[in-house]
Amino acid sequence: MTGSGINDVLLSRTRNARVLHESGIRRPPLGKTSRVADELGNELAEVVGAAHVLTDPDTRADYETDWTGRFGAPSRLVVRPATTHEVSAIVRICARHRAPIVPQGGNTGLVGGGVPRSGQVLLSLRRLAAVSAVDPIGRRLVAGAGATLAAVQRAASAAGLEFAVDLASRDSATVGGMVATNAGGIRVIRYGTMRAQLLGIEAVLADGSVVSRLSAPAHGNGGYDLIGLLAGSEGTLGVITRVALRLVPAETERAVALIGVDSTAAAVRIATGLRGLTVIDALEIFYADGLALVRARSGLRRPLESEWAAYVLAEVAGAGAEMRLGSALAALGLDDVALAVAPDDRRRLWSYRETLTEAIAAEGVPHKLDVALPLDQLSAFVAAVVPLVASYSAAARCVLFGHLGVGNLHVNVLGFAKDDRRVDDAVLRLVADLGGSIGAEHGIGAAKRDWLRLTRSAEDITAMRSIKRALDPHELLNPGVLLPPAD
Amino acid sequence: MTGSGINDVLLSRTRNARVLHESGIRRPPLGKTSRVADELGNELAEVVGAAHVLTDPDTRADYETDWTGRFGAPSRLVVRPATTHEVSAIVRICARHRAPIVPQGGNTGLVGGGVPRSGQVLLSLRRLAAVSAVDPIGRRLVAGAGATLAAVQRAASAAGLEFAVDLASRDSATVGGMVATNAGGIRVIRYGTMRAQLLGIEAVLADGSVVSRLSAPAHGNGGYDLIGLLAGSEGTLGVITRVALRLVPAETERAVALIGVDSTAAAVRIATGLRGLTVIDALEIFYADGLALVRARSGLRRPLESEWAAYVLAEVAGAGAEMRLGSALAALGLDDVALAVAPDDRRRLWSYRETLTEAIAAEGVPHKLDVALPLDQLSAFVAAVVPLVASYSAAARCVLFGHLGVGNLHVNVLGFAKDDRRVDDAVLRLVADLGGSIGAEHGIGAAKRDWLRLTRSAEDITAMRSIKRALDPHELLNPGVLLPPAD
Numbered sequence: 001m002t003g004s005g006i007n008d009v010l011l012s013r014t015r016n017a018r019v020l021h022e023s024g025i026r027r028p029p030l031g032k033t034s035r036v037a038d039e040l041g042n043e044l045a046e047v048v049g050a051a052h053v054l055t056d057p058d059t060r061a062d063y064e065t066d067w068t069g070r071f072g073a074p075s076r077l078v079v080r081p082a083t084t085h086e087v088s089a090i091v092r093i094c095a096r097h098r099a100p101i102v103p104q105g106g107n108t109g110l111v112g113g114g115v116p117r118s119g120q121v122l123l124s125l126r127r128l129a130a131v132s133a134v135d136p137i138g139r140r141l142v143a144g145a146g147a148t149l150a151a152v153q154r155a156a157s158a159a160g161l162e163f164a165v166d167l168a169s170r171d172s173a174t175v176g177g178m179v180a181t182n183a184g185g186i187r188v189i190r191y192g193t194m195r196a197q198l199l200g201i202e203a204v205l206a207d208g209s210v211v212s213r214l215s216a217p218a219h220g221n222g223g224y225d226l227i228g229l230l231a232g233s234e235g236t237l238g239v240i241t242r243v244a245l246r247l248v249p250a251e252t253e254r255a256v257a258l259i260g261v262d263s264t265a266a267a268v269r270i271a272t273g274l275r276g277l278t279v280i281d282a283l284e285i286f287y288a289d290g291l292a293l294v295r296a297r298s299g300l301r302r303p304l305e306s307e308w309a310a311y312v313l314a315e316v317a318g319a320g321a322e323m324r325l326g327s328a329l330a331a332l333g334l335d336d337v338a339l340a341v342a343p344d345d346r347r348r349l350w351s352y353r354e355t356l357t358e359a360i361a362a363e364g365v366p367h368k369l370d371v372a373l374p375l376d377q378l379s380a381f382v383a384a385v386v387p388l389v390a391s392y393s394a395a396a397r398c399v400l401f402g403h404l405g406v407g408n409l410h411v412n413v414l415g416f417a418k419d420d421r422r423v424d425d426a427v428l429r430l431v432a433d434l435g436g437s438i439g440a441e442h443g444i445g446a447a448k449r450d451w452l453r454l455t456r457s458a459e460d461i462t463a464m465r466s467i468k469r470a471l472d473p474h475e476l477l478n479p480g481v482l483l484p485p486a487d
Numbered sequence: 488m489t490g491s492g493i494n495d496v497l498l499s500r501t502r503n504a505r506v507l508h509e510s511g512i513r514r515p516p517l518g519k520t521s522r523v524a525d526e527l528g529n530e531l532a533e534v535v536g537a538a539h540v541l542t543d544p545d546t547r548a549d550y551e552t553d554w555t556g557r558f559g560a561p562s563r564l565v566v567r568p569a570t571t572h573e574v575s576a577i578v579r580i581c582a583r584h585r586a587p588i589v590p591q592g593g594n595t596g597l598v599g600g601g602v603p604r605s606g607q608v609l610l611s612l613r614r615l616a617a618v619s620a621v622d623p624i625g626r627r628l629v630a631g632a633g634a635t636l637a638a639v640q641r642a643a644s645a646a647g648l649e650f651a652v653d654l655a656s657r658d659s660a661t662v663g664g665m666v667a668t669n670a671g672g673i674r675v676i677r678y679g680t681m682r683a684q685l686l687g688i689e690a691v692l693a694d695g696s697v698v699s700r701l702s703a704p705a706h707g708n709g710g711y712d713l714i715g716l717l718a719g720s721e722g723t724l725g726v727i728t729r730v731a732l733r734l735v736p737a738e739t740e741r742a743v744a745l746i747g748v749d750s751t752a753a754a755v756r757i758a759t760g761l762r763g764l765t766v767i768d769a770l771e772i773f774y775a776d777g778l779a780l781v782r783a784r785s786g787l788r789r790p791l792e793s794e795w796a797a798y799v800l801a802e803v804a805g806a807g808a809e810m811r812l813g814s815a816l817a818a819l820g821l822d823d824v825a826l827a828v829a830p831d832d833r834r835r836l837w838s839y840r841e842t843l844t845e846a847i848a849a850e851g852v853p854h855k856l857d858v859a860l861p862l863d864q865l866s867a868f869v870a871a872v873v874p875l876v877a878s879y880s881a882a883a884r885c886v887l888f889g890h891l892g893v894g895n896l897h898v899n900v901l902g903f904a905k906d907d908r909r910v911d912d913a914v915l916r917l918v919a920d921l922g923g924s925i926g927a928e929h930g931i932g933a934a935k936r937d938w939l940r941l942t943r944s945a946e947d948i949t950a951m952r953s954i955k956r957a958l959d960p961h962e963l964l965n966p967g968v969l970l971p972p973a974d
Contacts, residue, residue, distance in 0.1 A: 137759055137862050182708055195712065196683065209946040215922060217859040217894050221669055221719060222926030222935075223943055223969060224951045225682065228715035232708060249763070272624055276736070372704040375624050407704050435702060439709030448709075456710055459696040463958065464711045470957035471950065482710060 040097050040121070044079050047089045052127075054078035063104060063122050064115055069365045070418050071112030071446065075102070075122040082127040084202060084210060084241040091239065091476070092208035094121055100479050103235040105145060105177025108169040110368045111445025113234045114177060117480045125176050128241055134159035139247045140199050142214055145176025145240050152245065161247035164191035168354045176240045182232035184441030186282045186315075189275075189405035191248065193441065195231040200244030203230050205237075206472035214244050229467075234443045235478040237471045251317035254281075255325040256346040260308030260336040265379040267312050270332060271404050272375070274314055277328040282315040283405030284353050290399050293359040294352055303352055304336050312404060313353050315346075356401050360412045363397075369411040369427050370442040377434040378407055384430055389413055392423050408440040421450075428454060444482045452484045527584050527608070531566045534576045539614075541565035550591060550609050551602060556852045557905050558599030558933065562589070562609040569614040571689060571697060571728040578726065578963070579695035581608055587966050590722040592632060592664025595656040597855045598932025600721045601664060604967045612663050615728055621646035626734045627686050629701055632663025632727050639732065648734035651678035655841045663727045669719035671928035673769045673802075676762075676892035678735065680928065682718040687731030690717050692724075693959035701731050716954075721930045722965040724958050738804035741768075742812040743833040747795030747823040752866040754799050757819060758891050759862070761801055764815040769802040770892030771840050777886050780846040781839055790839055791823050799891060800840050802833075843888050847899045850884075856898040856914050857929040864921040865894055871917055876900055879910050895927040908937075915941060931969045939971045 045053045054060045055077045065072030076099065081087045094101050103123045104114040116122055128144035131151050135141065136159055143152050149163075149170040156163045167173065167185035175194075177183075179201070184193045191197070200214040203226075213227055230238050261267045264285075271283050287310050294300060303311070316325040322341050329337055340346045360366050373381050382400060389398035395415040402409035413423050424447075428438045432454035438444075444452055453461065465483055468475075532540045541547045542564045552559030563586065568574045581588050590610045591601040603609055615631035618638050622628065623646055630639050636650075636657040643650045654660065654672035662681075664670075666688070671680045678684070687701040690713075700714055717725050748754045754772050761767055774797050781787060790798070803812040809828050816824055827833045847853050860868050869887060876885035882902040889896035900910050911934075915925045919941035925931070931939055940948065952970055 182712075184708075192683075193708070195715070196679075205946070205950060209949070211947045211950055212944065213947070217861045217922070217924055221671075221680065221859070221928065222924055222931050222939060223719075223947070224724070224954055225669075225712070225715045225719055226947065226950060228682070228712045229954075232710075232712055237711070249766075268624075279736075372708070374704045435704070437704055437709055441708065444709050452709060457699065459692070460698045460700070460710070460713065462696070463692060463698055463713060466957040467711055467716075467954055470953040 040093065040099055041077050043093045044077070044090055047086050047093070048079060048081050052080040052082075054080070060122070063107060063124060066107065066109060066112060066115050068110065068361060068368060070367070072115040073118045075116040076119045078122045078124055080124045080127050084128070084204065087123070087125075087128075087204045087239055087241050088208045088210050090123060091204050091206065095206065095208060095474065095476055098474060098476070100476055101239070102478055103176075103180070103239045105174030105180070106148060106169070106172040108173040109177060109181065109445065110370065110442045111447040113181065113443050113445030113447075113478065113481045117446055120479075123239060125239070125241070126174065128176070131155045134161065134247065136161070138217075140244055141247065142200070142242055142244045143175050144242055145179075146174050149173050149175060149178065156247045157250065159247070160250055162250045163245060164197055164248045165194055168357060175243055175245070179231050179240055179243055180233065180235050181443035182441070184403065184406070184408065186284060186403065188403060188408075188441070189283050190279065190281045195228055197245050198227050198231055198243060199246050201227045201230055201240060202242040203238035203240045206474070206476045210241075211238070214242060232443070234445060234482045236468060236482050237477065239477070251281075251321070253319060253321040254315060254317045254341070254346060255322040256313065256315045256340045256349045257325055257329055258303050258338045258349045258352065259312040259314065259329070259334055260304045260306060261310045261312055263309055263379065264382040267310050267404060268375055268378055270312055270334070273332045274328050275405065277331060278316060278324045279318070280314060280405060281317045282313065284313040284402070285404035286311050286313075286353055286356060286401035287399070289397070290356050290359070290401050291352060293363065293399065294355050297359045297362060298351070298355055300351060303338055303349065306336050308336070311352070313349065353401065356399075360399050360414070364414050365418055367413040367416055367424055368442070369413065369424060369448075370440045371409055371411060371428070371431045371436055371438055372440040373407045373409065373431065373434055373436040375407045377436065378404075378409070381409070381430065381434050381436065385411060385427060388426055388430060389423055392416070392426070396423070403441075407436075424448075425451070446480050449480075449482055449484050452482075527580065527586055528564050530580045531564070531577060534573050534580070535566060535568050539567040539569075541567070547609070550594060550611060553594065553596060553599060553602050555597065555848060555855065557854070559602040560605045562603040563606045565609045565611055567611045567614050571615070571691065574610070574612075574615075574691045574726055574728050575695045575697050577610060578691050578693065582693065582695060582961065582963055585961060585963070587963055588726070589965055590663075590667070590726045592661030592667070593635060593656070593659040595660040596664060596668060596932065597857065597929045598934040600668065600930050600932030600934075600965065600968045604933055607966075610726060612726070612728070613661065615663070618642045621648065621734065623648070625704075627731055628734065629687070629729055629731045630662050631729055632666075633661050636660050636662060636665060643734045644737065646734070647737055649737045650732060651684055651735045652681055655844060662730055662732070666718050666727055666730055667720065667722050668930035669928065671890060671893070671895065673771060673890065675890060675895075675928070676770050677766065677768045682715055684732050685714050685718055685730060686733050688714045688717055688727060689729040690725035690727045693961070693963045697728075698725070701729060719930070721932060721969045723955060723969050724964065726964065738768075738808070740806060740808040741802060741804045741828070741833060742809040743800065743802045743827045743836045744812055744816055745790050745825040745836045745839065746799040746801065746816070746821055747791045747793060748797050748799055750796060750866065751869040754797050754891060755862055755865055757799055757821070760819045761815050762892065764818060765803060765811045766805070767801060767892060768804045769800065771800040771889070772891035773798050773800075773840055773843060773888035774886070776884070777843050777846070777888050778839060780850065780886065781842050784846045784849060785838070785842055787838060790825055790836065793823050795823070798839070800836065840888065843886075847886050847901070851901045852905055853886075854900040854903055854911055855929070856900065856911060856935075857927045858896055858898060858915070858918045858923055858925055859927040860894045860896065860918065860921055860923040862894045864923065865891075865896070868896070868917065868921050868923070872898060872914060875913055875917060876910055879903070879913070883910070890928075894923075911935075912938070933967050936967075936969055936971050939969075
C-alpha cells in the first residue's frame with residue numbers, strides 16, 4: 001500500500017480525540033492556570049501570530065490524542081512555529097513561565113510521548129516542513145523536523161537517490177519525530193535506524209539556545225555525539241528543528257518473497273539462512289491471525305497455496321535481485337513461496353504486512369508493545385506470550401508482527417481497558433526475562449517508562465538522569481516521558 | 488603490509504620516551520606528591536597486585552609518550568587492571584584521592600589524548616584483552632577494551648565473518664581506544680566509524696559505577712544513547728572496559744585499483760564517479776611526495792607506468808568484485824591503472840598507502856592534523872595548505888594522504904618544533920574557513936582542543952560541558968582533553 005490505509009486511520013483521529021474529551025479525562029481549567037495561560041498565549045502569539053496559538057478545545061483536539069486513542073489529555077494550548085528562531089523564542093517564553101512543553105511531529109507515535117499528559121504546552125513542529133535541495137556529491141539533504149517521511153523520500157528519488165528508512169505511516173510521520181524516537185521501519189536490517197541516517201542536527205535546548213551541527217562534513221567528528229544523543233531522546237533533551245540526512249544509491253531492481261512457515265523457529269532459521277546467502281533489505285514476520293484480520297478487512301485473497309502458522313516477507317534489492325532472492329530460496333529448499341518482481345506485484349505482497357496496523361486498530365484500542373528479543377529467544381517468546389495474554393481475560397487477543405531480521409516484534413494486545421496495565425506489565429517482564437529490550441523503534445514514551453528499570457540498571461538510569469538534569473534542569477521538555485519516575 | 492611496518496615504529500617508542508625524559512620535560516617529584524603517590528600506589532596495589540602498579544620511571548616510559556614522540560609527560564604512576572571490577576575499584580580510589588586519570592589502550596593515538604599531560608594516573612586497559620566467542624546468529628562478539636583490532640579481526644574471521652573497521656595500526660590499536668576516539672580507518676566509506684559497529688558497551692563512570700549495555704539485543708533501544716555518547720568521548724566521560732561489536736559477512740572476492748590522477752579535483756571526480764557506479768569498500772588518496780618517501784624507505788618499485796601528481800586507491804568487495812571495479816574504471820575512461828585481485832597483489836598495492844605513516848615518522852616528529860572537508864572543498868584545501876605550510880619555514884614539508892571517499896585528510900607537517908603550534912593554528916583555521924571539521928577519526932585530544940571553537944558554537948560547547956560536568960563533576964577523567972579550556 002502507499003499509505004492510504006493508514007491515512008484512513010489518521011482521519012479518524014478527530015473522532016478518537018472527541019471520545020477522549022467526552023470521556024471525562026479532560027480536567028476543568030483552574031482559574032489561575034487559565035489566567036496564566038492567557039498571558040503565556042499572548043506572548044507566544046507575538047512570536048508566531050495569533051492564528052498559530054490554538055486555545056479552543058475543538059481546534060486543539062487533533063493534537064491531543066494519539067491515533068490509537070490510548071494516550072492523550074488536553075494541552076494548555078497548541079503553538080505552531082514556522083522557524084527555528086520561533087521555536088527558540090517559544091522555549092524561552094515557556095522557560096520563563098515554567099510551562100512544560102510536549103514537542104510533536106506527525107502525531108503518529110505509539111507510546112504517548114508526543115501528546116500531553118496534562119496541561120502542557122503542545123509544540124507542533126509540522127510547519128517546519130522545508131526540504132532542501134539534494135547535495136548529490138555529499139549524498140545528503142536537510143529537512144525541517146515537520147517534513148514527512150514521504151516528502152523526504154520524494155526529494156531523494158527526484159535526485160536519483162533514496163532515503164534508507166521506510167515505514168507504513170510515511171505520509172504522516174515527520175522526520176523530527178522519527179529522529180526523536182529513533183524509528184526503525186522495514187529496512188532497518190540493511191540500513192539501521194534513523195540515528196544511522198543522521199549527518200547533522202539542529203535543536204533548541206531547554207534554555208532556548210540553538211545547537212547546530214548541520215554543516216559539518218559527513219565524517220567530521222569532534223566532541224561529544226550530541227547528534228546521536230538527541231536521536232532517541234524523545235523530546236526530553238531538546239526540540240529537534242532540522243536534520244541533515246544521508247541518502248543512499250537508488251536500487252532499480254527489487255524482488256519480494258512471501259514464505260509460509262509452520263513456526264517462529266522455522267522463520268528464524270529462514271531469516272538466518274537468507275542473511276547468510278545474500279544482502280537482505282527487509283525481513284518481516286506476521287502470523288495467521290493477523291492475516292485473517294487483514295483479509296477480512298481488505299478482501300485480499302489468500303497469498304499462498306496453503307494456510308500457514310506464520311509468514312516471512314523478504315525483500316532483496318540491487319543488481320540481480322530476483323536471481324539472488326530466487327537462488328537463496330531454492331538453496332533453503334522452500335516450496336510454498338510467492339515471488340514478486342513487478343512493482344504492483346511487490347506492493348500486493350507488502351500490503352498483507354502493511355495493512356496489519358490498520359486492521360488491528362479497527363478491532364479496538366490496542367495496547368501496542370514494541371519489543372526486541374535476541375533472535376535465539378524469539379520462538380520462546382512467541383510461544384509464551386500468547387497464553388500469557390489469554391490468561392488475563394477470555395476476551396484478550398494478542399496479534400504479533402514485526403521486523404524479524406532484527407528480533408523486533410510488535411505485540412498488539414486487544415481486549416483490555418486503556419488504563420489497565422496488568423498485561424503490559426506481564427509482557428514486558430517476559431521480554432526482560434528472555435534477555436530482550438522493552439523498547440525497539442517506538443521509544444519508551446509515557447507508556448513504558450515505569451518498566452525501563454527491567455532492562456536498564458540503576459547506574460544506567462542515574463547516568464541518564466544526570467544528563468537530563470544537566471541539559472534541562474527545570475524539567476521543561478517532555479516531562480513524564482522516557483525516564484522512570486524517581487524512586 | 489600486515490602491520491609489521493607500524494610495529495617497527497612502535498618498537499621505537501621506548502627510545503622516544505627516553506628522549507622525552509632526558510629532554511628535561513620530566514618534572515622532579517615534589518615531596519608532598521611523592522608521599523601521596525605512595526599512599527595511592529599502595530591502595531591501587533591492593534586491587535591489582537604490586538606488579539601492576541608501575542612507579543619506576545623506566546618501566547613507565549613506554550606508556551608516557553605517544554609513538555610520534557610529540558606528546559607525553561611523566562605520569563604519577565601506571566596502573567594495569569585485568570577486570571572491569573578492578574577498573575571500578577581504581578576509579579573509586581582515584582576519586583577519593585582526587586587523582587586525575589588518563590585511560591590508555593594501545594597508545595597508538597595521535598592527539599595526545601591517551602598520554603599524561605603532567606602527573607596523572609595512567610590507567611592502562613591492555614590487560615582487558617579477552618575476546619568472546621562469536622555469536623553467529625546475532626553476528627556479534629564482545630571484546631575487552633584492551634583487545635587489539637587484529638585479535639578482533641582474527642576472531643571474526645575464524646567464525647566466517649568480518650569486523651568492518653580496518654586500519655594500519657591493527658596489531659597495536661585496541662578496540663577500547665578505537666571506540667573512545669571513534670576511529671574510522673580505510674573502510675569507513677562502506678561501514679562507518681567505530682560508533683556504527685557498537686552494539687553494546689560497558690564502562691566505568693567517574694564515580695566508579697559500572698554502566699553495562701552489553702546484553703541488549705541488536706535493535707534494543709530504550710533511553711539515551713550512552714553507547715554512542717561514550718564513543719568518541721576520548722576517555723572524558725567514562726572508562727570503556729568492554730564493547731559488543733557487530734560483525735559483517737566475510738567478502739571472499741576483492742579487487743583493488745591504483746589510479747594515477749593529475750589533480751585533487753580529478754581524484755574527487757573519480758571518487759564520485761566510482762561511488763555512483765558500484766559499492767566501494769575503500770577509497771584512499773596520496774600524493775607524489777608521499778609516494779617518494781615510501782619508495783625511498785621501502786624500495787618498492789614505481790606502481791604505475793607514469794608519475795602522477797596524486798594516486799587514488801580503490802577497493803571493491805563482494806560478488807563480481809573484479810568485474811564491477813573493472814567496468815567502473817572503464818566507464819570512467821581511466822587508463823594508467825594497476826588492478827589487483829590476488830591477495831599478494833592487493834597487499835602490494837595497499838603497501839604504498841599503508842607504509843606512508845611510518846615513512847613520514849622516519850623523517851622527524853610530524854604534526855599530524857586529521858581533518859575533514861566537504862568533498863567539493865577538498866581541492867581548494869589541498870591547493871591552499873601546501874603553500875600555507877611553506878610560508879612558515881623553508882624547511883617545512885606538508886605530506887597529505889587520507890580517506891578520499893569521506894573527505895578525511897591527514898595533514899602531516901614536518902619541520903616544526905613539537906611545541907610550535909603556529910602551523911597547527913593556520914591549517915585548522917583554513918579547514919574551518921572551508922566549512923570543514925578540525926577532527927575526523929583521531930579525536931580532538933590535547934592537541935586540538937584549543938581550536939574546537941572554530942567549528943563548534945558556544946552553545947554547542949556549553950551543552951557538551953554540561954554533560955561533562957554531570958558525569959564527571961570533579962574532572963577526574965582525562966582532564967585537558969577534548970573540551971576547550973574555559974574562557
